[in-house]
Amino acid sequence: MQRRSFLKGLGAIPVALGVGSLPILAKEKPKLKSKNAMPFKKALEIVTNGKGAKQSAKVKLIVPEIAENGAVVPVKVNVDEPIENVKSIHILTTKNSNARCADVFLSPRNGKAYFATRIKLGGTQEVVAVAVLKNGSAIMAKKPVKVTIGGCG
């Protein structure tokens, strides 16, 4: 997919405020220790202000079990809380060199605490969705996504 069409795709989803980092769509390159490298633990610490996040059924994370294309993995997050209670939604991964994929800051005008995007996964790992609530606490959900060269018929 072209970057242009990808952006158009994003446009079709009625949310997307302040997307922290867009996935890179170029072909996978050999792993280099990037200046932007950030491990999962650190990323979680930053987005939750050092408090960490509790697993909660209120965060609904929809990802494919097996990625069709590791470079554009669709992620949907729906937080089962009134919009007034949700400050931000964050999408993290456990093994990408930069674990911090998207930070979305919401306001009541968003209507609903929902966000959808596509992220790049460097390999099989977990995707983590964090919702920071107005009271400063954070809740999260995580799901594994398998990235494979492909299998057998």
Next chain:
Amino acid sequence: MQIDRRDFLHIAAALGLFGVSAKANKRADEIKADDILDFNPVGKVTLLHICDMHAHLKPLYWREPSTLLSAKNLVGTPGFLCGKAFLDFYGIKPGSLEAYFDTYLNFEELAKKFGKMGGIAHMKTIIDEIRRDRGKDNVLLLDSGDTWQGTAVALKTKGEAIVDAQNYLGVDVMVGHWEFTYGKERVLDLIGKLNADFISQNVVDNDPFSDNFEETVFEPYTIKEVGGAKIGIIGQSFPFTSTANPKRFTEGWSFGLRLDSLQGYVDELRKEKKVDCVVLLSHDGFSVDQEVARKVHGIDFILSGHTHDPGPRPITINGTTIIIAGSHGKFIGRLDIDIQKGRVKNFAYKLIPVASSLIHADKKGVELVNRWYKPYEKELNQKLGTTKGTLYKRDTFYSTFDALIGEAIRDTMDCEIAFTPGYRWGTTLLPGDDIVMDNIYEMTAITYPDVYTFELQGAKIAALLEDIADNVFNANPLYQQGGDMSRLTGVSYDIKINAPTGKRISNLKINGKAIDPKRNYVVSAWGGNLQNAGKNLRETKIMPVYEVVSKYVKRKGTIDISNRSNVNVLDVACGCPKKGGVC
């Protein structure tokens, strides 16, 4: 043993065909057509189920696996049973017609006794008898897919011969997998010719320019009035089509299990559409569908497919009953359902073996088959050689037909390693059988048949094998893709199936020497996208696999393939373990 239709009906009438209770496990020579169809009917609704026919319009021999290994937690469960473990689990007597259809045991001997399996003309006789007995408005024929691909006539008519056969059989609803390898346009074209509903809740438009972005490409479900009841049927095509087969065929369509939307459609059918029974027509694979039953609530029946398992008995998980009807047209599943006051009250099931030598062939079916084969007869009947031993497909790591393909590729391409995909479809040839061109297509008839030769680094080969092993042996069925391990010629290795991901394979040798992770090896491969991972593609050497194999067989004349596998399994002692890994 051949009986004609009149005799068949005569026997049926004399014995009260559908009233006699099952006479299980008769002596082989006592089996008659009436035993095959014997059934105690229940309720008013009958669903007939077929799956994974792989375009076999004519009867064939098809040997079930002699090795079917899996992660420890799945060993000995339905979907991972073969040989004696299978017979013991289902209580089937060795040497019976069922044992012949369901396992590899004494296959050659029983093949002589019971003959070929499947074929649309024989399937039609069974389907018509059931329709006649139950009343045609009370019967649906549901097809779990992998129907359009697998033989020369399918490939050469781009699926049209098979759609014609489905219309002749009277298929009412279908889903897909290999169907998609004809490409989007052709798929839609063929659906136009098909008298059945093609449904899928898990094929979604993924093209951001499209007006239908994020909407299902096909109707997600269909509702049928049968036997006075409303049956809601949801479609589930193969969730991993775009990773298991080339993406280019379905560019802009996204697949996946999509259990969230599946739950949504189940609820919609129950609450809004007020159906009496919810059916999932699926190509997920038998073990994946057992997980689906655990995770999605409110499905009455899953009619499964993809993994080619014969399922003589239904299994019920979390209130959902799952059936699966083998492959290659060998079986028709008959599910009778008693629906009362908007609920499923009772059901009865039988996996009917399509024993072609015991069942009359419907004349129109024979004509249809002849008509589609006629233009290709000369090419397809051409004798290329003979085989000394049984040539079969299946098994987890190694099969003789795959070994023949690997040998042919190595001999032709002068490569160090040949990769052949672990598909579960093909054919079986008995010792002494002629090998004709049609047989080669039965093993290789795909729309992307080219054999590519290129260089691949040792480290990449090792990583690749681990990746494939994780798709086959993952302890969680949702992360499997339902095939067998890729077959390698020129390579030997040890495997510990229950070792962690990425650590299963050891003692990896290329042509007898330990693999050098830094060296580039000359590899030939077909049926996948491996060539994209390699370099220095030999562009002048690209050739369709059916051409490679047919020319090789012709050169050799007599084919004699060893039964010895190139893979040594360290943590399981036999090919068909029972629960707990007992051999």
